[in-house]
Amino acid sequence: MDWQALPNAPETGTCLCTLAEIDDGAALMLTLGSAAPTFDLLVLRSGSSLFGYLNRCSHFGVPLANQQKHLRYQPHEHFQCNIHYARYNWTDGRCVSGECAGEGLVPIPLVVVDGHICIGKAEGESS
Numbered sequence: 001m002d003w004q005a006l007p008n009a010p011e012t013g014t015c016l017c018t019l020a021e022i023d024d025g026a027a028l029m030l031t032l033g034s035a036a037p038t039f040d041l042l043v044l045r046s047g048s049s050l051f052g053y054l055n056r057c058s059h060f061g062v063p064l065a066n067q068q069k070h071l072r073y074q075p076h077e078h079f080q081c082n083i084h085y086a087r088y089n090w091t092d093g094r095c096v097s098g099e100c101a102g103e104g105l106v107p108i109p110l111v112v113v114d115g116h117i118c119i120g121k122a123e124g125e126s127s
């Protein structure tokens with residue numbers, strides 16, 4: 001899926017939040033755009049490593065959770081969809097159990113710039 005073609009998709013270099021806003025081992029839900037359809041993503045942190053995914057379950061294409069407080073995850077290990085409980089790998093977004101086995105979430109490239117978490121270059125994107 002070409003996430004950059006979705007409504008409200010952030011441009012390369014768009015900063016989302018500060019690194020300090022995400023604790024080590026936390027998974028943060030972010031929504032971009034003020035009107036539907038919004039662009040929803042997940043940002044996961046393991047130390048200095050960040051993992052970004054489109055918040056869209058590969059089973060039914062819905063957000064894994066509708067509110068931050070409902071997002072289920074085991075820090076640094078996996079996170080889960082609230083609908084049918086598909087489980088995804090923390091570090092690559094691959095579905096490891098449930099209705100989407102063999103599939104995975106769409107990765108969103110992230111970089112840290114001056115303490116801010118920003119959108120990195122997409123695969124194949126030139127400078």
Ligand code: FES
Binds near residue numbers: 058060083098
């Ligand atoms: S919609 Fe996520 S597991 Fe079914």
